[in-house]
Amino acid sequence: MIPFNKPYMTGDELYYIKDAVARGKISGNGYYTQKCHSYFQEHMGFRNCLLTSSCTDALEMAAILIDIMPGDEVIMPSYTFVSTANAFVLRGAKIIFADSYPDNPNIDANGLKGLITSKTKAIVVVHYAGIACDMDMVMDLANTYDLFVIEDAAQAIDSYYKGKPLGTIGHLSAFSFHETKNIISGEGGMLVVNDEHFDKRAEIIWEKGTNRSAFFRGEVDKYSWVDIGSSFLPSDVTAAFLYAQLENLEKIQSRRRKLWNTYYEDLNDLEKKGLLKLPEVPNYSTVNGHLFYIICNNKKERSNLIAFLQGYNIHPVFHYLSLHKSPYYSKENDLLSLPNCDNFADRLLRLPLYYELDREDQNRIIALINTFVKRIK
Incomplete structure (x- = not known):
């Protein structure tokens, strides 16, 4: 797993x-x-x-x-x-x-x-x-x-x-x-x-x-x-x-940034073909390798990709739901229209990223994403 x-x-x-x-x-x-x-x-x-x-x-x-x-x-x-x-x-x-x-x-x-x-x-x-x-x-x-x-x-x-x-x-x-x-x-x-x-x-x-x-x-x-x-x-x-x-910050960060960069470089062809989107990093910011995400084309596609990867014992996860649509907030507030936020809530998917993730497993994740995305197109 x-x-x-x-x-x-x-x-x-x-x-x-x-x-x-x-x-x-x-x-x-x-x-x-x-x-x-x-x-x-x-x-x-x-x-x-x-x-x-x-x-x-x-x-x-x-x-x-x-x-x-x-x-x-x-x-x-x-x-x-x-x-x-x-x-x-x-x-x-x-x-x-x-x-x-x-x-x-x-x-x-x-x-x-x-x-x-x-x-x-x-x-x-x-x-x-x-x-x-x-x-x-x-x-x-x-x-x-x-x-x-x-x-x-x-x-x-x-x-x-x-x-x-x-x-x-x-x-x-x-x-x-x-x-x-x-x-x-x-x-x-x-x-x-x-x-x-x-x-x-x-x-x-x-x-x-x-x-x-x-x-x-x-x-x-x-x-x-x-x-x-x-x-x-x-x-x-x-x-x-x-x-x-x-005491090990530099070593940990070096490894995490390397994993982040590998995802970005190896999935870049899929973005160029319009099959998914990768993180957008403004020129004023660095990357610290905290998490790597992809943006699927729609919510259904994301759900299917999660199920597909889980079938191979790989466990990606989506992230936040829009807080302005939460039961606590919306019960006393008119629903706001925040389309970009909702877009990420519906389409963003985080991939496994941790210090001990080895290249073989990362390659497997990347290859399976390629297989899934190309199969549905």
């Missing part, structure tokens, strides 16, 4: 977990948490970061930090995971869904200006598949209308926009280390704080609304409840696992 995803272990995860236990502190913000923070600051240029238990937690922290209140409007793509919306809905925000580009699942920056009202407080961008959104256009709009920008960079570790690491451009950003991501800790995430005005409060929210971290640094003589917050920080055991992954 060729699964869609297989978590990769570098070999040092258990060693570092054992070391974390031996150090006698396995709760949050321990030795390995600090090592991970330092790694991201030194190697990625993140000015301030806080590990979290999930990317969802990081997004929820962002919503608290920008003081989302009931009635505030937050613009985001409809083609995204539910956590992107939930984090702001929990604070009372009204979500304003935007369409994707015709040739790219990312939020269509050209349509954002028409969605901004006097109630708009933030724009949330999602760098789908690790491919950058048009951040210059987004940031220009945010500066013009005094809005916050949050980067949902769950899939975007080690990917760049015009040479800048994704996650360093908006006011805040959120990353994921879920087992399906490039760098993993089972569950896990991180909030990146790019605006220094959020630094102190972010740490307080992270520590359940207390100034506990400041107390342990000797900055206050006792710690107490000073703000809202929650238990967002992960165990140091989780951080120890993550640190083993970070």
Whole structure:
């Protein structure tokens, strides 16, 4: 069987977990948490970061930090995971869904200006598949209308926009280390704080609304409840696992990019013949090898291709359903017309891509896609 995803272990995860236990502190913000923070600051240029238990937690922290209140409007793509919306809905925000580009699942920056009202407080961008959104256009709009920008960079570790690491451009950003991501800790995430005005409060929210971290640094003589917050920080055991992954980031990324490029090069003839479409990568973005997708000609064709590949024990999967059509959202909102988003929801198919996917299995996947597509034409 060729699964869609297989978590990769570098070999040092258990060693570092054992070391974390031996150090006698396995709760949050321990030795390995600090090592991970330092790694991201030194190697990625993140000015301030806080590990979290999930990317969802990081997004929820962002919503608290920008003081989302009931009635505030937050613009985001409809083609995204539910956590992107939930984090702001929990604070009372009204979500304003935007369409994707015709040739790219990312939020269509050209349509954002028409969605901004006097109630708009933030724009949330999602760098789908690790491919950058048009951040210059987004940031220009945010500066013009005094809005916050949050980067949902769950899939975007080690990917760049015009040479800048994704996650360093908006006011805040959120990353994921879920087992399906490039760098993993089972569950896990991180909030990146790019605006220094959020630094102190972010740490307080992270520590359940207390100034506990400041107390342990000797900055206050006792710690107490000073703000809202929650238990967002992960165990140091989780951080120890993550640190083993970070030490191998370059090796992991090199392998994943190679797999991505092989898919693209070997399926390119099918795109040239109009039999399917491949990912569109703008010239301002890099590729981080997070996922590789193809666009089938219609929903039925995608379903048939999934069934065909599963018949050979290969397990591709489609991705998001349009959030603006979800039962939760549509019960209180008129149905929007976001045709590009719906197009990706109906036609996009993700192919197996993981570190240990060997060339023989990848060739098999590619050959079977060729067989299927040519057979139906």
